[in-house]
Amino acid sequence: MNTNKKIRWGIIGCGNVTEKKSGPAFNKVPNSELVAVMRRDSVKLKDYAQRHHVPLTFTNASDLIHCDQVDAVYIATPPHLHAKYAIEAMKAGKPAYVEKPMAATLEECVEMNQVSMETGVPLFVAYYRxxxxxxxxxxxxxxxxxxxxxxxxxxxxxxxxxxxxxxxxxxxxxxxxxxxxxxxxxxxxxxxxxxxxxxxxxxxxxxxxxxxxxxxxxxxxxxxxxxxxxxxxxxxxxxxxxxxxxxxxxxxxxxxxxxxxxxxxxxxxxxxxxxxxxxxxxxxxxxxxVQQNLIQTVVSALLGEGNCPSTGMSAMNTxxxxxxxxxxxxxxxx
Missing domain, CATH: 3.30.360.10 (Dihydrodipicolinate Reductase; domain 2)
Structure with a gap:
């Protein structure tokens, strides 16, 4: 992770939930910046990036995850892809913040938490209430x-x-x-x-x-x-x-x-x-x-300045x- 005390975020899946609920908050939270977005549809991807002033775009999720300019990954895809991308991100040393529900199956939740514990990389879930x-x-x-x-x-x-x-x-x-x-x-x-x-x-x-x-x-x-x-x-x-x-x-x-x-x-x-x-x-x-307050706790946790109340362990019970x-x-x- 970079050492300038700013978390640089990449979003996988920039659909409706990211337009207002979450996406803009990554730039409004102190010590946080949205630098990359990924979407398979290149036309919609370009439109989103232009409207939200995001400098880096990807049509492949793995390319975003392994980008050196991305410190943490927000996964806003449908639930059946949460585990796949969160696990890849954590194995790459990138903290993962996934949309809710945590995953499509309980077995995937267990696997995600296991990878988080094995790698020591944090896993958060967007239960913003x-x-x-x-x-x-x-x-x-x-x-x-x-x-x-x-x-x-x-x-x-x-x-x-x-x-x-x-x-x-x-x-x-x-x-x-x-x-x-x-x-x-x-x-x-x-x-x-x-x-x-x-x-x-x-x-x-x-x-x-x-x-x-x-x-x-x-x-x-x-x-x-x-x-x-x-x-x-x-x-x-x-x-x-x-x-x-x-x-x-x-x-x-x-x-x-x-x-x-x-x-x-x-x-x-x-x-x-x-x-x-x-x-x-x-x-x-x-x-x-609506996600801004929770994103603030995620950023604080990643910077060692606080704790996030919504983690993979808490979300699995739901x-x-x-x-x-x-x-x-x-x-x-x-």
Whole structure:
């Protein structure tokens, strides 16, 4: 790694997630710089590099990984390629920061962590809610004991996905071979990982999944029950074929002396509820670049000036929990 106390980043897979959520943040974080991007489509690659002022471009991932001007690699491909590129990067001595979910399979997560331990090269995962102010505020509320010990958590995410979206080419998020499962892996992972951050690893899981519309092979509904290390019991319902009017995005944490109401994706105001009444409301709007705070912790960790709360070891538990909920569905399909 270079010695000028600046981390020079390369991105593999500069798609939509990198346009605003993450890409610009690599230049806005102190001691960080985006110097290279890779995409197979040379026309889209050139367009991205010009718009984001990135000097180096590659159509081959290995060329970016082994470029002497790149210190660390951000992997923003579909999940089925996370392990391949992260492992190659770590074996080349380059820290890897991968999109979520960590990988398409639990076995790939295990292999990625094993390579990280064997090489001593860090591995981070983009569960950025672990570094956002509103989500950190909820963590501090729980740890302070202000509304008593947490006992239960309920999660609900209902989204509408019309059949028109699947009338032509299927998006990778509903192709299990690429995504690991369906939209549950893409979206449900955010909530589950955040809850792991609050309550510790998930130790027990039960669940079922189904696909009613049969527009693709992936599950569209998941119902899970889980228990965390600290004894908190959880229930989650995810539905990606709901009616428009049934849209829902909520997390309800029940404590001894009240509840915390919040959302995963909508950035609605956080509410403290006691005896059925809202007694406090806290507003934490969506930041311009939602990954910036977490990227800052990654850069600090790489410079030996801090720690990142989202690593390959913490992220693997989320993959295990999700697979435990959908495993029977995919086993039955074989």
């Amino acid at each position: 672990r570094a956002l102010p509103g989500f950190l505020k909820v963590k501090s509320l729980i740890e302070s004991g202000e509304i008593g010990k947490p006992m239960r958590v309920y999660v609900e995410l209902f989204q509408h996905h019309s059949s028109e979206k699947y009338s032509e080419e299927l998006p990778w998020r509903v192709i299990p071979e690429m995504a690991g499962a369906g939209l549950f892996y893409d979206l449900g992972s955010h909530t589950l990982d955040y809850l792991v951050y609050l309550f510790g690893p998930i130790l027990k899981v039960g669940g079922r999944a189904e696909n009613v519309r049969k527009l693709h092979e992936a599950e569209e509904r998941v119902h899970g029950a889980f228990c965390f290390e600290n004894g908190v019991e959880g229930e989650g319902r995810w539905m990606f074929d709901a009616n428009y009017e049934d849209f829902s995005d909520k997390i309800v944490i029940t404590c001894e002396r009240g509840e915390i109401h919040m959302s995963t994706f909508q950035f609605t105001p956080i509410q403290i509820v006691k005896d059925g009444k809202v007694v406090e409301t806290m507003d934490y709007p969506r930041p311009e670049h 993959n295990w929990a999700m697979w435990s909920m959908v495993k029977q569905y995919y086993t039955d399909k074989k």
